[in-house]
Amino acid sequence: MPELPEVETIRLSLLPHLLDQRLKDIQVNETRLRQPLKEDELRRWLIGHQLKEIQRRGRYLLFLWDNQSVLLIHLGMGGRLGYYQQRVDAEPHTHVIFYFEDGAELHFRDPRRFGSICVFPMGGLDQCEPLQHLGVEPLSRFFRSSYLWRHLSRTKRPIKNVIMDNSVVVGVGNIYANEALFGAGIHPQRAACTLNRDEADRVRRSIVAVLRKALRSGGTTLRDFRNAHGEPGFFQVELAVYGREGQACPVCFTPISRLMMGGRSSFVCTKCQR
DNA sequence: AAACGCGCCTGCGGGC
DNA sequence: TGCCCGCAGGCGCGTT
Numbered sequence: 001m002p003e004l005p006e007v008e009t010i011r012l013s014l015l016p017h018l019l020d021q022r023l024k025d026i027q028v029n030e031t032r033l034r035q036p037l038k039e040d041e042l043r044r045w046l047i048g049h050q051l052k053e054i055q056r057r058g059r060y061l062l063f064l065w066d067n068q069s070v071l072l073i074h075l076g077m078g079g080r081l082g083y084y085q086q087r088v089d090a091e092p093h094t095h096v097i098f099y100f101e102d103g104a105e106l107h108f109r110d111p112r113r114f115g116s117i118c119v120f121p122m123g124g125l126d127q128c129e130p131l132q133h134l135g136v137e138p139l140s141r142f143f144r145s146s147y148l149w150r151h152l153s154r155t156k157r158p159i160k161n162v163i164m165d166n167s168v169v170v171g172v173g174n175i176y177a178n179e180a181l182f183g184a185g186i187h188p189q190r191a192a193c194t195l196n197r198d199e200a201d202r203v204r205r206s207i208v209a210v211l212r213k214a215l216r217s218g219g220t221t222l223r224d225f226r227n228a229h230g231e232p233g234f235f236q237v238e239l240a241v242y243g244r245e246g247q248a249c250p251v252c253f254t255p256i257s258r259l260m261m262g263g264r265s266s267f268v269c270t271k272c273q274r
Numbered sequence: 275a276a277a278c279g280c281g282c283c284t285g286c287g288g289g290c
Numbered sequence: 291t292g293c294c295c296g297c298a299g300g301c302g303c304g305t306t
Contacts, residue, residue, distance in 0.1 A: 003300095034282075034301080059300075077299055078284080093284085112283040114300065130301090157277070166301080174299065223286080223298085262278070264299070 002059060002075045004138065004171025005214035006225050006233065010081055011056050013227040014106075017083055022050045022101040023065075030095035034076060034116040037096070045069040045119045046098075058134045058170030068122040072130065076114025082107040083228040106228075135168040138207050143169060145201040152192040152200050159195060160188035160266060163207060172207060175220055175242045178267050180207040182241045187273040188266045189259070213238065241267040 002010070023046050031037040046065060053064040061081075063071035073081070082091075084105045090097060091109060096117060098106040108117065120128055136142040151168045152159070162168055164177045172180070181188050183206035186199055195203070219225055219233030222243065226232055240250050245258040249269035259266050 074300085076283090076301085110283095111285070112298095114283065116301095155276080161277090164300095263280090263297095265297085 002225060003173035003176050004059065004211055005235070006219035007059050007061060007075065008056055008215055009219040009227050009233060011054050011061055013229055014081065014083055015054055017104065018051050018054065020050060021104065023047055023098060024101045025099040027097040033095065033113050037117055042119050046071060057131055058166060060130065064122065070120055070122050070125065072118050072128070073108065074116045076110055077112050078224050079108070079110035079115035080226055081228050082109060082230060133167050134170050135166060138169050138171060138211055143204065143208065145204055148204045149197055149200045152195055154193065156191045156193055158188060158261060159186055159190045159192045159203065160261060162192045163203065174264055176210050176214065178242045179210045179240060182269060182273060183210055185272055185274065188261060188268055241269060243267065
């Protein structure tokens with residue numbers, strides 16, 4: 001569920017509170033995450049250390065500490081990070097609690113346990129398996145038209161699958177892929193290699209535009225997304241097609257149709273998107 | 275060898 | 291009312 005704008009929103013909401021804070025303790029309630037959580041490693045690397053930076057790579061949050069260690073957190077599908085100024089009762093499915101010296105707490109909550117938490121030395125960042133094969137950041141200068149064109153032109157896969165492929169471009173999930181393709185006027189099932197350069201660049205610019213706009217709205221809250229303070233995002237009211245089957249296309253009023261692609265819902269205006 | 279499909283996991287909403 | 295099924299979907303891995 002959290003795609004790039006949601007993860008970035010969480011990062012921005014944590015930043016002012018956690019920077020330079022020192023970690024006092026860690027409580028692990030559940031180690032059975034996507035990959036088993038190594039509690040002793042977590043404690044050994046992080047307790048007593050000061051948080052120096054919070055970065056994001058794709059959908060991963062990277063917490064950098066004063067001992068050159070990196071805490072990697074992925075929120076999976078419905079994972080949440082909750083920041084609390086002082087002691088609070090943990091909500092159900094709170095698997096890990098980070099206690100800081102100023103009394104603040106960071107709660108990692110993930111009912112479906114699709115998320116993951118691991119720690120590794122900063123020097124080993126290059127060897128960190130989950131980050132190995134990630135493509136470019138869509139909001140960086142590396143997401144150029146020549147880059148996307150190269151990836152589109154060599155495959156017959158549907159365009160929607162390609163822009164959701166994290167080895168091409170990171171952080172674009174189902175919601176923003178649907179929105180970006182609507183904005184570009186491209187049908188999600190078009191074979192990527194049939195797009196011409198102009199269409200490919202329309203897709204690229206549409207991805208950037210929709211991610212930026214969603215970020216400005218604090219992300220999309222369909223059901224459970226919240227920033228670190230428990231506040232929802234507001235981009236759901238601006239969604240043009242996602243989840244709007246049967247509703248009028250905001251441009252031409254044709255009813256939005258839903259089609260399944262590999263078990264995932266795609267929403268499309270068949271008049272605007274070709 | 276690219277590309278598809280499945281399994282992981284729980285909550286919730288719709289239908290009967 | 292209550293139960294069951296389908297859907298949500300990122301990611302890694304196995305299969306074709």
